[in-house]
Amino acid sequence: MRIAGGAAPVSFRCPSGVPVRLTVIGGGTGLVFGDQSFDMVGRQAMLVGPGYEESAGRYDILVTGGADALTVEGW
Template identity: 60%
Template sequence: MNTIAFVPGAAGITIGSDAKLETPYRAGFDGVLPDVRVHGGTVTVVFPRSFHVRDRRRAGEVVLKGTEPWRIEVRGGTSRLTADLRGLRVTALDLQGGAEQVAVELPAPEGSVPVRIAGGASHVRFGCPTSVPVRLSLIGGGTGITFGERHLGAVGAGTTLADPGWQDGTDRYDILVTGGADTLTVERW
């Protein structure tokens, strides 16, 4: 399994996949360039200390080799992240430090795949295959929550929503948001 980690956060990043890549990843960035370190199966994208997730002058594109399993991590917050992961084998998605303006297309999972947002979520959308059961747990509650066809207003802390069959499913998503959530959507395609 490979891991890609963005430290201390990610802003204006687009993540995609390409099964024909000859290397594990390809990356390009605008503005101040991060230091990209590779050790074993881990690619760490280290942004300079002056990095701030709301800085709109920085952007980047990362393409991951689609024939390999990937764990994707953002440590330190993310803003304006767009990820089309449908061509990947995703083993985990971990967004630490909060997430704002995030759109992720998830592939059909292999096994139970954790998706974590620690620190709160604002304007976050997950798209996933219709046939895949999903559980969404909101530790800090939320407003403007959409889960499939269910449009909810405010929900209290500790709210859990799950598709029928999630408990018995083997290939599924387990989405956990530990902070509060404002305008969070789980859609099907």
């Protein structure tokens, strides 16, 4: 999934058992990735959920242009 030009607010709810990778380019505030919360992330951030590298069935979320109030939950 790709979002270009920024995102605010956005929520992704991923199915149980499907690993996720989130990449934010352009910085972000108020990010929630599973059980992790971030007030602020720098210019580029990559967050990878458990089992992502080993799984063929996975989500790869890319947000360019920054993000505010972005939530990724599930897996």
